[in-house]
Amino acid sequence: MHLIQADVSSTGLVDRSFFDWPAHLATDLHRYHPQIVLASLGGNDEQGMVVDGTVQAFGTPAWQRAYLARVTALVREATDAGAYVLWVGLPVMQQPGFSAGIATLDTLYARAAGADRYATYLSTWELFSRPGVGFAPDAEVNGASAQVREPDGVHYGYAGEDVVATYVIRQLAASFHVRLAPQSPAVITGW
16 A cells, blocks of 8 residues: 555635645546545634635535535545545544534535445544543553643644554455554553
8 A cells, every 4th residue: 555645734625725625636636546535624614614605604504515515526526536535534622612513524524425435434533532521632542541632622642643543544444345454553442
């Protein structure tokens, strides 16, 4: 497997003037001809979006329809180019209001992936939620205490990055029937 990392921090699908994912994906699909596209974005998309010339507030029905159309188009762009898509959802956040918005986004990602037979949605919500508590910055990873989330309550800590990478690799293997295993697996073994 050859991994091409084409991530760009602080991007999403709302503000195309900052970074236009559909245009960049088209270039990358043409250049690399990937068999699998991993997508995970949107942490900055809880903001108003212009829909038919009018700014719609985050989460309104018009906003959700327009955002779902953008997510669906991105998935279709990859699958039409012959790639499978694994859309990795965003995790629970520390601030309840932000977390509620992320849940809305995750629902839209799951709907878009579920509508395409060559796409799969992978939730990370429960992976980073302590049972009965929700958001937790720390966990036991491979039996040792580790910081899985950064102090900002949004980003993954280094151990959290390893946990989500292990989770994604295992899902890739299961969903797309490929022989793939993490070199140094990191698993949450307790809270």
